[in-house]
Amino acid sequence: VKLCHKRDIGINYLTISKNKIASRPEYQGFYWNPDTGEIDSDCFEGVSAIINLAGASISKRWTANYKKKILSSRVNTLRTLHQALEKIGSEAIVSFVSASAIGIYPDSLTNYYTEDQTVVDDSFLGEVVETWESEISRFNSFSFPVAKIRIGLVMSKEGGALPEMAKPVKNYVGAAFGSGQQWQSWIHVSDLARMFLYVVDNKLNGIYNGAGPNPVTNNKLIKEIATAVDRPLFLPNIPAFVMKTILGEMSYILFASQRVSSKK
DSSP states (O other): OHHHHHTTOOEEEEESOGGGOOEETTEEEEEEETTTTEEOGGGGTTOOEEEEOOOOOSSSOOOHHHHHHHHHHHHHHHHHHHHHHHHHOOTTOOEEEEEEEGGGSOOOSSOOBOTTOOOOOSSHHHHHHHHHHHHHHGGGGSSSOEEEEEEOEEEOTTSSHHHHHHHHHHTTOOOOBTTSOOEEOEEEHHHHHHHHHHHHHTTOOEEEEEOOSOOEEHHHHHHHHHHHTTOOOOSOOBOHHHHHHHHGGGGHHHHOOBOBOOOO
16 A cells, blocks of 8 residues: 555545554545445446555464355455446456465475466465466456466564564574575565565566565574574574474464575
8 A cells, every 4th residue: 555655646545444444635435245245336437447456364273164254255355346246247357466365385395486486375375265266367367467466474573474483582482483494585565565566567467476586494483583683592492392392283374484486
């Protein structure tokens, strides 16, 4: 939104919380409820590009119910948008770009993944992203270009993964996970936002990795964080079984290794 406003691009946004609806010049909120397929069709007024970032966080314990929410929050939002565009017409739309995730790539310490990789990770996350992307592909029935950005580990001091990773290090209990050799393909939030806008500006089509050019191992990442916050690292790496006891199946995201290319 900040990047758009710097360029005098107005934003209409959708929210499931009526108390988060704001009405200001260049920034207008609209209510929707993807679980019931409800959407305020006024949200499309004056809109020429759609950026879809909707989806429940994967960084919560994966109970059976929450797993359903992770999946439905991605699928139902896309279905609601698709149905609305079918109803009102899509002639004004020149670009559609949706978030996806590098979790689709198989866990590997040695592979270097480009966007044409077809094998899907044999995990809950792999299943989620495959289903998600299949739903995004339904938008190819319209005449506008459709792009998917497979997002890696997003870095920002304002929120997301980085402050959470820095917390234990700051408190002198930081350590890498498992072997520490797993690859983490990361990108700064500003670069990721610029990537979405670039796709819109250039009406790009297809799949793009939302990651920077220098993936690092978990060992390297934790060391860099320790240097940045000026703390020593003296604890041994944390074994997988310990994190599985604490976090359950969700601990998979700490140990999965995806080294992806940003060349495209």
